[in-house]
Amino acid sequence: MRHAGLLFLTLLIFITIFFNLFINASSNIVEIIMFPGNYLFSRLYSKIESRRVSEEILNSVLQSVQRNPFFIVEDKNVEDKGIGIYYGIILRETNRNFTVLTRDNNIDENYLVVNEEGILLGFVEKVYSNNILVRKIGWGNQILFGRVENLDVLIKENHGDLLVEIPDNYILSQDNLNLLLDLPFYISEESSKNTFLIGDLVSKYGEFYLFKPFRNQSYLVYIFPY
Amino acid sequence: MKFIIYLLLALFTASFDRWLGETLCFIFPIFAVYTIEFEKTNLFPLYFTFLYTILYFSSRFELNFISIIFFSIFLLLILLLQDFKMNYFKDIFIFSILSFYLSLITKSFSSSIIGLIIMTIAYFVNMRLMINEREKS
Numbered sequence: 001m002r003h004a005g006l007l008f009l010t011l012l013i014f015i016t017i018f019f020n021l022f023i024n025a026s027s028n029i030v031e032i033i034m035f036p037g038n039y040l041f042s043r044l045y046s047k048i049e050s051r052r053v054s055e056e057i058l059n060s061v062l063q064s065v066q067r068n069p070f071f072i073v074e075d076k077n078v079e080d081k082g083i084g085i086y087y088g089i090i091l092r093e094t095n096r097n098f099t100v101l102t103r104d105n106n107i108d109e110n111y112l113v114v115n116e117e118g119i120l121l122g123f124v125e126k127v128y129s130n131n132i133l134v135r136k137i138g139w140g141n142q143i144l145f146g147r148v149e150n151l152d153v154l155i156k157e158n159h160g161d162l163l164v165e166i167p168d169n170y171i172l173s174q175d176n177l178n179l180l181l182d183l184p185f186y187i188s189e190e191s192s193k194n195t196f197l198i199g200d201l202v203s204k205y206g207e208f209y210l211f212k213p214f215r216n217q218s219y220l221v222y223i224f225p226y
Numbered sequence: 227m228k229f230i231i232y233l234l235l236a237l238f239t240a241s242f243d244r245w246l247g248e249t250l251c252f253i254f255p256i257f258a259v260y261t262i263e264f265e266k267t268n269l270f271p272l273y274f275t276f277l278y279t280i281l282y283f284s285s286r287f288e289l290n291f292i293s294i295i296f297f298s299i300f301l302l303l304i305l306l307l308q309d310f311k312m313n314y315f316k317d318i319f320i321f322s323i324l325s326f327y328l329s330l331i332t333k334s335f336s337s338s339i340i341g342l343i344i345m346t347i348a349y350f351v352n353m354r355l356m357i358n359e360r361e362k363s
Contacts, residue, residue, distance in 0.1 A: 004268065005268065005301045009294075012280070012293070013294060015289070016290065016293065033237065034281060037238055038241050038244070038285075041244070041245040045245040045246055094286070
């Protein structure tokens, strides 16, 4: 049976090459096939992991909500429109994505997930009833537009890193980049900043600058449509 | 028919290991030992691991060289140990290498120890009796 083993090994190598060439299609197929198992076990997982959410964490989350109400809807006529902001608690973080436990059911895919300080963490990848799977920024296949101070730059995601295209005549002042992203118009922050990305500049890569995203430390996240 | 059953089993184990593997235990090495002992040819264990590697690694990490190393370790284990009879030490050897590799790449070593205890219980309570009865009849 040595031949069967070698046949499977070569098949695996070819499938690996194919998956790495077409990232979007392959991950979608695997997600569709594995959906029932993922739905079942993510419920169990959130039941087990939510035991770790102790009283101290809950208190710190509530305090941070009270201290700075983060998003304000601006309107001249003061009336209650019933717009709520979805929020959740991070249960566990892996290298590619993290799971968030929420209360709301109306969350869809590709919603933005933002830290309590306004730092963009990622996008919603999959929703399993009340716990959602968030893809970290850098692991997708998207192209965004952002700003460095007053300059428009192009941001590309590439296997966990971000590639930022900065023009040649612009001189970077420090190694820490603050990239600003524009939020939807109906949401504004108290301190009049938009969502931003923080990270370290690593190296130059062709015409792009390689850029490592910031590591998250807080438990509370906000989720809103884009 | 057997191909479909092993496909469903691979789906089950891959999604279990993806979510609960690091907190509880990895379930795949237990099923791999069972399939090696129950099947007479090596085709179905290889097919089962092949599907598991694709599903687990592409959902939890990425499909890359780590997954190819994982599959080739399994292939080497099967080729080296195919002439030995069923034995406690053989099963524990296969189990511990696979589960230690999985816990090494996810950095959770408690899960492989829990899996070792479960495997020992499963061997003496269940697997030895089932295979011996099959040989008698």
